[in-house]
Amino acid sequence: MRGEIKKITIGTYEDSGYKKVVKSKAFEALINPTGFSFTRKNDFNTEQASGSSAGEQKFEKTSSPTLQLEFLFDGTGVTKANSGNKLINKIKEGLGKRDPFSKKSVTDQLYDFYEATGDYNGSIHKPYNVIIIWGEFEFKGILNEFTIDYKLFNNDGTPLRAIGKATFGGSISKELAAKIAKTSSPDLTHKRTVQDGDTLPLMTERIYGDSKYYLEVAKVNGLINFRQLKPGTELYFPPIEKIA
Known part of the structure; x- marks a missing residue:
């Protein structure tokens, strides 16, 4: 409802x-x-070396x-x-x-x-x-x-x-x-459903860790106006090597 x-x-x-x-x-x-x-x-x-005032966190x-x-x-x-x-x-x-x-x-x-x-x-x-x-x-x-x-x-x-x-x-x-680690890998094809408030750069950032691939993703999905995504639309995000 x-x-x-x-x-x-x-x-x-x-x-x-x-x-x-x-x-x-x-x-x-x-x-x-x-x-x-x-x-x-x-x-x-x-842990820091004895006598030191600062150290690297590992x-x-x-x-x-x-x-x-x-x-x-x-x-x-x-x-x-x-x-x-x-x-x-x-x-x-x-x-x-x-x-x-x-x-x-x-x-x-x-x-x-x-x-x-x-x-x-x-x-x-x-x-x-x-x-x-x-x-x-x-x-x-x-x-x-x-x-x-x-x-x-x-x-x-x-x-x-x-x-x-x-x-x-x-x-x-x-x-x-x-x-879970495998299915979130940027080297696999992902299918995502657009939620209210999603943008293509934002979704691309989530999948690949970088929004720079959003134009390539738009091409793969045949998006003409990628600035206005419709909630409920399913988009495909191919492996990085296929769009890089």
Whole structure:
């Protein structure tokens, strides 16, 4: 449906090669996060010779990326279904029957989340690997840490609202890592779908690491007006040796 808000989803897998799917939508957020933090880190050896005042940092490795997300778990019954990333602060009675509300206890929501991401599974002797998808963003990894801040309670002490702070670490098998590295190589032919806001120089920069090949790519694809790319169009990016 055009204009439909896409919810962040978490799929579960038994292995770090992501071939043995358990459930493609093991968890779907009722309310989308307002944002996320994605971190990549390069590790360098910073040891210096004795008595020196400066030294060269030598690259050692690129660490696995990390993803930090904050989820709002609401069980008050005032959270409108499909409300996107905002808590709708309206009174249920004033909206009528055509504006349904989702009401599920915070405890049940937290259980569903942790069952999908961090709960130890005896059959595979570890928690599941997960694929987190939100629109065009995709992250493969495992849950490293999950902190719950309870914010609102019923008279009997039952939690009505909580914020879950989750940190995921990237985790893929060596075989999958090698496959990803190969498919991103500029020496292979790539097919890409134009997204809103894409330009040919920008797409060429992503594939080859240099935008200077965009005129050659335009020729290969028979583009007359390459300055106005239509979203949804499929373009081919041949190996560098064929266009250099």
